[in-house]
Amino acid sequence: MNFQLIGVNHHTAPVEVRERLAIPESRLPEALKLLTRFPGIDEGLIISTCNRVELLAQTKNGSADLRSFIQEYFHLDSAELTPHLYEYKERDAIRHLFRVTSSLDSMVVGEPQILGQVKEAYATARAVGAIHSQLDLLLTRAFAVAKRVRTETAVGSSAVSVASVAVELAKKIFGTLHGKNVYLVGAGKMSELAARHLLAHGAGSIFVANRTYDRAIRLAQKFDGQAVEFSRLYDTCDRGDIVITSTGSPHAIFRREHAELFLSRRKNRPMFFIDIAVPRDVDPELNKVDGIFVYDIDDLQQAVASHVADRKKEAEHAEQIISTEVERFHSRLQTLDVVPTIVSLQDHLETIRQAEIDRVRGRLGSLSPDQELAIETLTRGIVNKIMHTPISALKTAAREAEATTVVDLVRRLFNLQDRKSGQSGGDPGASR
Amino acid sequence: MPILWLRIALAFYAVGLLYALVALSRTSDLLAKIALHAAYLGMVFHFVSLMEGVVLSGQVTLASVHNSESLLAFLIMMVFMITYAVYKTTSPGIIVFPVVFLITFVAATGQQPFLKASPTMAKGWLFAHIALIFTGYAALFLSFGASLLYLIQERSLKSKKAGGFITRLPALEVIDEIGYRALLLGFPFMTLGLIAGTVVAQTTFGRVNVLDPKILLSLLMWAVYLIMLYTRWTAGWRGRRAAYLAAGAFATAIVAWAANYFSTIHRFVQS
Numbered sequence: 001m002n003f004q005l006i007g008v009n010h011h012t013a014p015v016e017v018r019e020r021l022a023i024p025e026s027r028l029p030e031a032l033k034l035l036t037r038f039p040g041i042d043e044g045l046i047i048s049t050c051n052r053v054e055l056l057a058q059t060k061n062g063s064a065d066l067r068s069f070i071q072e073y074f075h076l077d078s079a080e081l082t083p084h085l086y087e088y089k090e091r092d093a094i095r096h097l098f099r100v101t102s103s104l105d106s107m108v109v110g111e112p113q114i115l116g117q118v119k120e121a122y123a124t125a126r127a128v129g130a131i132h133s134q135l136d137l138l139l140t141r142a143f144a145v146a147k148r149v150r151t152e153t154a155v156g157s158s159a160v161s162v163a164s165v166a167v168e169l170a171k172k173i174f175g176t177l178h179g180k181n182v183y184l185v186g187a188g189k190m191s192e193l194a195a196r197h198l199l200a201h202g203a204g205s206i207f208v209a210n211r212t213y214d215r216a217i218r219l220a221q222k223f224d225g226q227a228v229e230f231s232r233l234y235d236t237c238d239r240g241d242i243v244i245t246s247t248g249s250p251h252a253i254f255r256r257e258h259a260e261l262f263l264s265r266r267k268n269r270p271m272f273f274i275d276i277a278v279p280r281d282v283d284p285e286l287n288k289v290d291g292i293f294v295y296d297i298d299d300l301q302q303a304v305a306s307h308v309a310d311r312k313k314e315a316e317h318a319e320q321i322i323s324t325e326v327e328r329f330h331s332r333l334q335t336l337d338v339v340p341t342i343v344s345l346q347d348h349l350e351t352i353r354q355a356e357i358d359r360v361r362g363r364l365g366s367l368s369p370d371q372e373l374a375i376e377t378l379t380r381g382i383v384n385k386i387m388h389t390p391i392s393a394l395k396t397a398a399r400e401a402e403a404t405t406v407v408d409l410v411r412r413l414f415n416l417q418d419r420k421s422g423q424s425g426g427d428p429g430a431s432r
Numbered sequence: 433m434p435i436l437w438l439r440i441a442l443a444f445y446a447v448g449l450l451y452a453l454v455a456l457s458r459t460s461d462l463l464a465k466i467a468l469h470a471a472y473l474g475m476v477f478h479f480v481s482l483m484e485g486v487v488l489s490g491q492v493t494l495a496s497v498h499n500s501e502s503l504l505a506f507l508i509m510m511v512f513m514i515t516y517a518v519y520k521t522t523s524p525g526i527i528v529f530p531v532v533f534l535i536t537f538v539a540a541t542g543q544q545p546f547l548k549a550s551p552t553m554a555k556g557w558l559f560a561h562i563a564l565i566f567t568g569y570a571a572l573f574l575s576f577g578a579s580l581l582y583l584i585q586e587r588s589l590k591s592k593k594a595g596g597f598i599t600r601l602p603a604l605e606v607i608d609e610i611g612y613r614a615l616l617l618g619f620p621f622m623t624l625g626l627i628a629g630t631v632v633a634q635t636t637f638g639r640v641n642v643l644d645p646k647i648l649l650s651l652l653m654w655a656v657y658l659i660m661l662y663t664r665w666t667a668g669w670r671g672r673r674a675a676y677l678a679a680g681a682f683a684t685a686i687v688a689w690a691a692n693y694f695s696t697i698h699r700f701v702q703s
Contacts, residue, residue, distance in 0.1 A: 172589060175603035267668030270604060287590055290671050299592045 002062035003138065005093040006070065006085060007047075007054030010107050013084035015298045019279035021074060023048040024248050028121075032130040034073065040064035043135040047100070047121045049114065050190075050278040050297050051107050056097060058134045062089060091330055094138065098322045101142040102149040107301040108165070109315055110155040113190065115146050138329070145325045152321060155314045163194040165300050166274045167201050170242050173272050173293060177203040183240025184208045185233065186247035187219040190276050194244050195223060207240055209233045211247070238262040244274045245281035252283040259286045274300075338394040341407050344416045345390060349383045390414075434488065437481035438502060438540045444474030445536055448529030455526050464522045467529065471509065478506050478536070500562065501539040505532045507570035511617075515574065515610055521602045524610065527577035557631045564625030569685055571618025572657070576682045578611030579675035586671055608670050611678075615660060622657060626650060649688035656681040 008021055023031050028046060035044035035055060043058040055066055067085065071078055088096045099105045101118045122139045125131040131139065149155060167177070174180050182198050184191045187210040195206055206225030210216035213229055220227040228236050237243060237258070247253060254273065262271060273294040275282040280296050287294040357379060367375075390410050397406035410416070451467035485499060512528045515521070585601045601607065629650070641647075660677045663669040669677070 169589075171603060173604045175606040175609075264667075267666075268670055269668060290586075290673075293589050295592065302592055 002059045003056065003090055003093040003134075004059050004062065004064055004066055005054060005056045005088045005096055006066040007052060008084045008086070009052035009054070009105065010298065010301060011105075012086055015278060015280065015296055017084050018051070018053065020076070021048075021053040021070075022050075022278050023053065025124075026248075028124050029128045031073065032125055032128050035069060036130045038064065038069050043125075043132060044130045045121060045125045045135055045139065047118055049117045050276060051114075052100070052105075054100070056093065056135065056138075058138075091326060094329060095322060095326045097138065097142050098145045098325060099319075101146040102318060102322060103146070103155065104149070104315055104318055104322070107297070112150075113193075115143070116189075119143065134333075137333070141325070141329050145322060148325070149318045149321055153314045153318045155318050163190075163197040166194050166242075166244070166295070167197045169274075169293075169295060169300075170198065170203075170272055171201070173270055174241065177201045179204045180241040181205045181207065181239055183237055183243045184210075184219070185237075185243060185245040185253065185281065186210060186277065187212075187215040188246040188276075191244045191246040192219060192222075194274065194276070198242060199223060203242070207236065209236070234258060234261070238265040238271075240271070241269070242272045242274065244276065246277045247281050248277070249281055250279055252281060254282045254286060256283060256285045256289060259289045259292045263289065263291055276300075338397065338407060341410060341416065342391050342394055345387060345394075345410065345414055348414055348416055349387055353379050353383050434481040434485040435540060437477045437484065438536065441474040441476075441478035441481060442533070442536045442540050444470040444477065445529065445533045447471075448474075448525060449533045451522075452526045452529045464525075467525065468516070468522055471513075471525075471529070475506065475509050475513070478502070478509070482506060498539045500566070501535050503562070504566050504569060505535040505539065507566050508532050508535075508573055511567075511570045511574045511614065515614070519602060519606060519610060521606070523581060523601050523607075524574060524577050527580055528574065531573065531577075557628050557635070561625055561628035561632050564621045564628055566625075568618045568622030568625055571614045571621065572678070572681055572685060575611045575614040575618065576675075576678040578607050578614060579671075579678045582607045582611065582671055583675055611670075611674065612664060615657075615664070615678075619657060619661060622654060626654060646688065646691040649684065649691050653681060653684040653688050656684050 008018060010018070013021075023046060028048065031046055032044055035041060035046065035057065040060050041057045041064050042060060045056040047054045047056070055070070057064060057066060066087070067078070067081075070076070070085070071081065074081075096105070101115055103110050103112065103114050106114050118139075122131065126136070170177060170180070177198060180198075180203050182195050182203050182205070184195055184206065187208055195203075199206065206220065206223040207228050208216040208220040208223075208225055209228040209230050209232075210219070211230050213227065216227040216230075219225075233253075237254075238261075243254075245253065259271070263269075268291050270291045270293065273282045273286060273292065275294060275296045278297060282294050282296070284294065284296070286292050357375065390413075393406060394410060447470035448467045451463050454463055482499075482502060485502075508528060509532055512524055512532075515524055581601060582604065585604050585607055588601075589604065602610075656677065660669075660674070660681060663677065664674065
């Protein structure tokens with residue numbers, strides 16, 4: 001068990017840095033393969049959302065150089081990166097992962113989307129074989145902990161998602177949302193959620209433009225909206241009072257000249273751009289145009305700072321849950337670790353061998369060194385032959401999720417106690 | 433006596449001034465409520481003061497500097513209250529209260545004796561002229577105030593750091609609507625007021641010199657007003673550009689007012 005985690009999130013890095021580290025969904029499998037082939041790494045998981053990019057790895061000796069992997073993969077200087085990176089090992093890595101999946105590390109604490117995003121990352125990693133044993137256990141546990149936090153605390157109950165913050169801001173600009181049109185650029189889950197919120201607060205029509213036209217149609221149908229071909233984006237976008245962008249485009253889609261064009265077509269009625277894409281879809285310059293308001297994902301964070309304060313108390317409760325869960329998982333991993341079991345199995349059989357030799361040695365009289373050696377070789381050979389199958393079974397089990405069962409079974413079959421209690425329990429027996 | 437009522441009104445308006453000053457640093461619902469009620473009471477005394485002035489002199493006596501200032505302050509408060517009735521926001525008070533206080537203060541510091549207006553003047557038209565023009569001024573002022581609030585709100589939304597009294601400002605489009613409606617409301621008053629003024633001048637002086645500064649400046653002000661409406665209709669100008677225009681119209685209005693001191697046909701009755 002050697003967990004290592006490295007990453008950047010919205011606390012440590014501004015969106016300018018995060019958008020350079022973001023790994024699009026399509027390139028995730030390839031990145032995962034590279035990660036697992038990196039020296040010292042057994043298993044890997046990559047979480048890349050708009051608020052964080054994190055690499056989690058199960059390493060051979062707990063000292064894999066994840067930092068170099070990031071530098072190599074993104075072709076970045078360490079000087080540029082170092083101030084934004086955080087690294088955790090073992091217990092701290094487990095704790096961090098638990099906090100992330102429980103949405104305690106989220107921009108909007110308690111928002112439910114992050115759990116789904118980690119689950120997707122997990123599914124992708126499993127599909128390419130980057131996760132097969134220990135990380136599997138860790139992730140499964142993390143999902144269970146997230147569920148526990150959700151049900152036992154009120155952290156998620158009044159979750160102010162990015163979507164509802166967007167609604168508040170839109171109301172600050174437009175007063176009422178009645179008759180205001182929402183224009184979605186990119187048909188992602190987040191923008192769908194935001195659109196749903198806006199509609200619930202009275203917004204009028206929905207337009208959806210997406211590079212894959214089919215997806216635009218599907219999403220538009222959900223809202224009784226209108227799908228727009230992506231090529232007609234600039235011709236139609238001025239019809240949206242609120243524009244939500246979430247495309248995977250590497251460059252800004254909306255630049256200053258577009259905004260000025262929209263405004264003249266709209267007779268200067270204000271427009272509100274909500275840019276939840278990383279890298280950003282809207283050039284920050286747009287915010288300088290009179291009548292255009294641009295909020296990117298970081299700005300939304302500021303807007304919800306107060307909500308975070310509201311939920312501090314619940315978050316503390318959640319942190320306690322996580323602490324106990326970390327300890328529980330950690331100790332469970334230790335029993336799960338097969339090495340101690342193999343060692344105690346070897347010790348156990350070696351004790352038996354030695355005891356048997358001592359018992360019969362007196363009856364055999366004096367023996368030549370050759371004969372001594374023969375006995376030694378014979379007994380050792382028998383013991384090794386017997387041990388071979390259980391040990392290889394244990395080693396295989398270590399790489400599978402069922403390790404606990406196998407370890408339990410072997411321990412019970414050979415009556416192995418924990419190493420410490422085994423010694424103290426064995427001594428009285430030997431003296432008798 | 434009218435001056436006493438006016439000073440009592442001034443004391444009530446001072447509460448509004450206090451509200452405006454406090455609002456710059458933090459919000460207080462209680463103070464807003466108190467300021468609003470103080471403003472109601474102030475208006476009652478203000479109204480009494482205006483009426484008594486009329487009764488005392490036995491005729492319309494608005495044609496003195498202080499009386500007209502008093503009337504202007506009263507009309508601005510009226511427009512503010514109408515806005516409050518429609519939009520339930522005291523935010524324009526941040527700008528309206530200090531200005532009303534200032535104008536009322538000047539009007540209340542000294543009052544000229546109520547002189548009978550020139551008997552040759554067409555009294556009905558004169559009253560109409562003053563009341564209409566001043567309502568136009570008040571509306572223009574509120575529109576200007578709304579533009580300022582729009583700018584503050586716009587800036588806060590763009591800086592993305594909401595806080596203090598800005599969070600209590602009405603939504604951007606609501607502020608915009610207040611400013612626009614005030615402008616729309618003021619325009620007919622201003623236009624009719626100018627027409628009434630022309631009638632007064634015609635009946636008093638017969639032929640009027642069109643090059644008189646008062647007439648030229650009044651026309652200029654009217655033109656700026658018209659431009660504001662026009663740009664708003666055609667290009668939807670708002671925010672910064674609308675604020676500049678409103679400031680321009682307001683400045684012209686003040687200059688047109690100042691023209692009273694060097695116009696040959698339009699002078700306040702001096703004591």
